[in-house]
Amino acid sequence: MKKDLIFAIETSCDESACAIVEDGRKVISSIISTQIPIHREYGGVIPEVAAREHLLTINAVIEECFNCADVDKNDITAFASTLGPGLVGCLLIGANAAKTLSIMYNKPYIGVNHLKGHVCANYLETDLEPPFVCLLVSGGHTQIIDIKSYSEQTIIGETIDDAVGECYDKVARLFNIPYPGGPNLDKLAQNGDKKAFYIPKPKVSEFDFSFSGIKTHMLKLVNSLKEEKEISIEDIAASFQHTVAEYLIEKVKKFALQKGYKTIALAGGVAANSEIRKQAFELQNEGFKVYAPTMKFCTDNAAMIASAAHFLKEDKKYLDMEVFSRA
Ligand code: KG4
Ligand code: ZN
Numbered sequence: 001m002k003k004d005l006i007f008a009i010e011t012s013c014d015e016s017a018c019a020i021v022e023d024g025r026k027v028i029s030s031i032i033s034t035q036i037p038i039h040r041e042y043g044g045v046i047p048e049v050a051a052r053e054h055l056l057t058i059n060a061v062i063e064e065c066f067n068c069a070d071v072d073k074n075d076i077t078a079f080a081s082t083l084g085p086g087l088v089g090c091l092l093i094g095a096n097a098a099k100t101l102s103i104m105y106n107k108p109y110i111g112v113n114h115l116k117g118h119v120c121a122n123y124l125e126t127d128l129e130p131p132f133v134c135l136l137v138s139g140g141h142t143q144i145i146d147i148k149s150y151s152e153q154t155i156i157g158e159t160i161d162d163a164v165g166e167c168y169d170k171v172a173r174l175f176n177i178p179y180p181g182g183p184n185l186d187k188l189a190q191n192g193d194k195k196a197f198y199i200p201k202p203k204v205s206e207f208d209f210s211f212s213g214i215k216t217h218m219l220k221l222v223n224s225l226k227e228e229k230e231i232s233i234e235d236i237a238a239s240f241q242h243t244v245a246e247y248l249i250e251k252v253k254k255f256a257l258q259k260g261y262k263t264i265a266l267a268g269g270v271a272a273n274s275e276i277r278k279q280a281f282e283l284q285n286e287g288f289k290v291y292a293p294t295m296k297f298c299t300d301n302a303a304m305i306a307s308a309a310h311f312l313k314e315d316k317k318y319l320d321m322e323v324f325s326r327a
Pocket of ligand 2: 268
């Protein structure tokens with residue numbers, strides 16, 4: 001049977017990424033050009049700056065992706081891009097590039113939902129098949145999703161305020177840790193004592209989350225410790241990280257048990273977090289099968305978008321489909 005060779009572009013935030021993926025699982029080529037050094041100066045992503053940067057970079061990333069793959073553009077089955085949610089100016093650059101390629105090479109254009117892309121990162125280079133429960137943790141979202149089949153995804157619970165990645169980035173700012181705070185805070189936490197401080201877990205309904213209370217608790221804790229001579233940032237970070245991971249994993253495990261699912265998958269940028277991965281993989285001792293994308297496919301990339309374009313046939317959109325900012 002002819003292979004489904006999808007070329008995808010992801011430009012929803014601060015990474016210009018392109019990938020070619022065969023049959024939704026085999027990564028032929030994946031290029032990610034990050035803007036992190038540009039945005040670090042401002043402590044966060046400036047949407048207009050990000051969009052201009054995508055415009056300057058995208059053609060070179062497309063060409064590099066094809067060169068690395070040694071694939072001819074005529075052999076591509078469909079051209080895909082992220083339609084949203086994300087920064088509209090940024091999404092437009094990727095969507096217009098993919099739509100242009102689809103017109104030039106007379107192949108379908110597939111518009112992909114970024115969040116579904118994160119879930120599909122779990123199919124890359126694995127044999128994972130639905131049904132399973134997915135914990136999606138990113139800069140903008142925190143969700144427990146029931147993946148009933150490749151195309152049927154139901155959100156079971158989500159954050160009622162901040163996303164976990166947002167909480168990480170804000171807590172990192174309390175310690176003057178440079179953008180992006182999440183990975184840097186994770187590094188500090190790995191050298192601290194997780195039992196040093198008690199961080200309460202917010203009580204919300206069964207499968208929902210709240211992170212604004214944790215953020216305020218951290219602010220108060222850091223302020224109360226300002227006078228102390230020998231406070232360990234590592235200990236504070238480790239206590240925060242341990243509580244956040246436990247809070248997330250407890251809920252996803254509860255849903256898996258309730259539903260009788262034996263497979264749990266992590267997705268999104270925060271799934272790169274060492275403690276969340278550790279606690280998730282410990283569930284294997286309790287009989288669960290646990291999946292998490294490799295680090296480079298946790299944070300934004302285009303291979304996950306190509307995989308979603310392959311598996312989520314219902315996401316097939318036409319050239320007049322427009323980008324959108326919110327889910
Ligand atoms: O999925 P992603 O790349 O972009 C969105 O779709 O939002 O996620 C980015 C988020 C940022 O908040 C970043 O700080 C966080 O993922 N992140 C981490 C780690 N690596 C990335 N948070 C905690 N620990 C990490 N190791
Ligand atoms: Zn993302």
